[in-house]
Amino acid sequence: MIQKYPVGIQDFGEIRTGGYLYVDKTAFVHSLVTQGKYYFLSRPRRFGKSLFISTLACLFLGKKELFKGLYIEDKWDWKQTFPIIRISFSNIGHKEKGLYRAIDEQLDNIAEDYGIVLREKVISGKFKELIEKLSELRGQVVVLIDEYDRPIIDYLGEDTAKAIENRDIMKVFYSILKDADPHLKLVFITGVSKFSRVSIFSDLNNLTDLTLSHHFSASCGISEAELETYFQDELKVYDKEKIRAWYNGYSWDLAVSVYNPFSLMHFFREGKFHNYWFDTGTPTFLIKLTKQIHLYDFENKETSLSHLNSYDLERLELIPLMFQTGYLTFKSYDEEGDIYTLGFPNKEVKKSYLEVLLDAVREYPSDQGIVLVNELRKTLLVGNINKLEGILNSLFKSLPYELWQKENEHFYHAIIHLAFTLLGVYVQSEVQTSDGRMDALVRMKEYIYCFEFKLDGSADEALKQIKDKGYLQPFAQENKKKIAVGINFSTEKKKVEALKWELIA
Template identity: 75%
Template sequence: MIQKYPVGIQDFGELRTGGYLYVDKTEYVYRLATEGKYYFLSRPRRFGKSLLISTLESLFLSKRELFEGLYIEDKWDWTQRYPIIRISFSNIGHKEKGLYQAIDDQLDKIAESYAIVLTESVISGKFKELIEQLSASRGKVVVLIDEYDKPIIDYLGDETAKAIENRDVMKIFYSILKDADPHLKLVFITGVSKFSRVSIFSDLNNLTDITMSQHFSGSCGISEQELESCFEEELKVYDKDRIKEWYNGYSWDLSTSVYNPFSLMHFFREGRFQNFWFETGTPTFLIKLAEKGQLYDFEEIEIGGNALSSYDIQKLEIIPLMFQTGYLTMKSCSEMSDVYVLGYPNKEVRKSYIEVLMSSYSHSDLGFGVVYVDKIRQYLEKGEIERVEGILNTIFKSLPYELWQGENEHFYHAIIHLTFTLLGVYVQSEVQTSDGRMDALIRLKDYVYCIEFKLDESATKAIEQIKAKGYLTPFAYEGKKLIAIGINFSREKKKVEELKWEEVNF
């Protein structure tokens, strides 16, 4: 261990006094504190939102000792101290108490800490009264709300009614903020999603959404420059390109790309590449939405800008949710229209999401896909092509019989695509779309394989297509064996009926 990494540390004071590494984000904090008043920021879980909230709290409490040597130290008026109302919806006990009661208890607790007695009985009234009393006795109030949407996300999918109920409670709670403007210094709200922004904050129409602002794109996450300056010694030990491949790639403005801080810190502490962020909890409703919508290819997804942040709890749209929760990120944008192209941010997310999706589609245990895909890789590396057919049929045998009723071809296409996309995580591979291009290209040390799939046709026809369209031509001078593989799947037998291969020479 080269440095003391703040894995799981979300408290700015603990981080700064405990000798942990801190990537200085106080330039963004300074902008938030001086350039505006009402902010909303959406970022995926474990991306540093809570630490940003804690940093703002320490700043407005004028804890100068915590900011020594940081960007903001000589730019802030440390003689000013502000009252803080800070609520984190991830730990107020909304599941045990119910959201309304949890908020009520939290307001009483904050009031007690300032020796204030609240007389109002409803949460909106209590919130307003707390702000007004704090403002009258201690100056303008800073309101910091972390994970505002947790009470909704926890109930998405199977408990929509509870999610709607909690949304309505929060709408009541936030309704007083606009009229409280004379008493407020700053309002900063964070969350994972923006799906309820219109309905929850409809009365707070002066809230500035900085989620996709280029001025705050690096406020959470670790940029390339920050990686090089803060992890100089680590980069002498570990392969920077591999680190980038695994954990970089997130962008909310198409100009700044950041690393997942949770995964990066874990990697440097553990010293091995694995799925750190993903394994901490993937919302099951995302997987259910994908299977319900028969979606399995999430590369180069096009979507309008408005759709990224606007949809209904009662009609969940998977692509905006995957973008906001960090499973997809911006790759490009049309200059002529407000259309964005999305894709997986990095290897960690791509590999893990495909594994989970493959497990869901095949109705098998998680990890099933990795085992069989790795066997395919081993056979192809050895040139034992005939053994691939058996593995593919083993995968298809796992599908419950009822999924094939009505000649359902969807699961065939899904499993084939996910199998070879997952294979592409382990080897240099390209899986193309079904628009006339090759189905799969796999490049190994001694072989280049081009694979074409057919349904109720013939493996020979698939090989003829590979040769006729010259799919292997670009690799003629690499000094490797070029193999065309044709695979025909039988709809009637629900299995690979024919697998043929042929070496292609130029």
């Protein structure tokens, strides 16, 4: 361990007084507080939103000693302080108490801290009264709301009625902010799902959305420049390109790409590549939705910004959800068509998501899928074609009979696609889906494999197709062995019925 990393610590004061590494984000804080008043920022979980909120709180409380040596130190009037209403919806106990009661108690607690007695009985009235009385006593109020959408996200896919109920409660709660403008210094709201804001904050139409702003693209996460500045000693020890492949790749403006701070800090502390961020919250609902709509190819997904902003609790869309929660990110933009292309941000997310999805499709409650994919990798590495049939059959072995009867073709294609896409995490592997192209191509150190799969067809027919269409011809000049593999899968037998291969000159 080279530095003291603030893994899991979201309190700015604790980081600054505890000797932990702090990546200076106060330039963004300064820009925020001097250029506007109402803001919203969406970022995935564990990306530094809560730390940003904490930094703002310390700034407005005038805790100058915490900002020594930081960008904002000599750019702020430390003599002036402001009262703060700060609510984090991740820890107010909305599940145990119910959202309405949890908000009600939170407002009472804040009022008590400032020596204020609230007379209003409903939460919207209490919120308004608290802002007005604080403003009269202490000056304009700073409102900091962290993870505003947690009471919705916690019920996605489980209890839609509860999610809608919570959405409606929050809409009423936030409705008073616009008329409270004379009493407010700053309103800053964070969440995972920026698309929910359309209905919840419909009355607060002066809210500036920073989510896709180029000026705030690196406000959360760690940029390349920050990596090189704050982790110079670590980069002398570890492979920077490998770190980038595992943990970089998140972009909200297609100009700046950032590292996942949670995974990066964990990696430097442990010295081991692992799925740190993914392991803190398996996306069960997204996996379930993915299975329902039979979508297994997440690279180069084209969509519009309006689609990403759409949000209907009663008809959830997978791609916007995956984008908002950090499982997909921007890869490119077609300005003429006004279309964004999305994909997995990095190896951690791609590997983890597809591993969980593969086992979910196979309905096998373990990590056996990735074990078999690794066996496939080792087998192809040494050219042991004879073992292929057994490995592929093992991938399908656990599928219940009922699934085969109902959706055999969907499950067959899903497992083949996921297995070979996962193989691409370790070696150069592509799975094609368009007509007239090979089903799968795998490039190893000494071999190039072309696979053609048939369902209730013929392995000979598959092999013939590879040769007739010249799928391996583009690689003729490479000094590697080219192997064509035709495979026929039988839905009746639920296994590989025949496998034929041939070395192509």
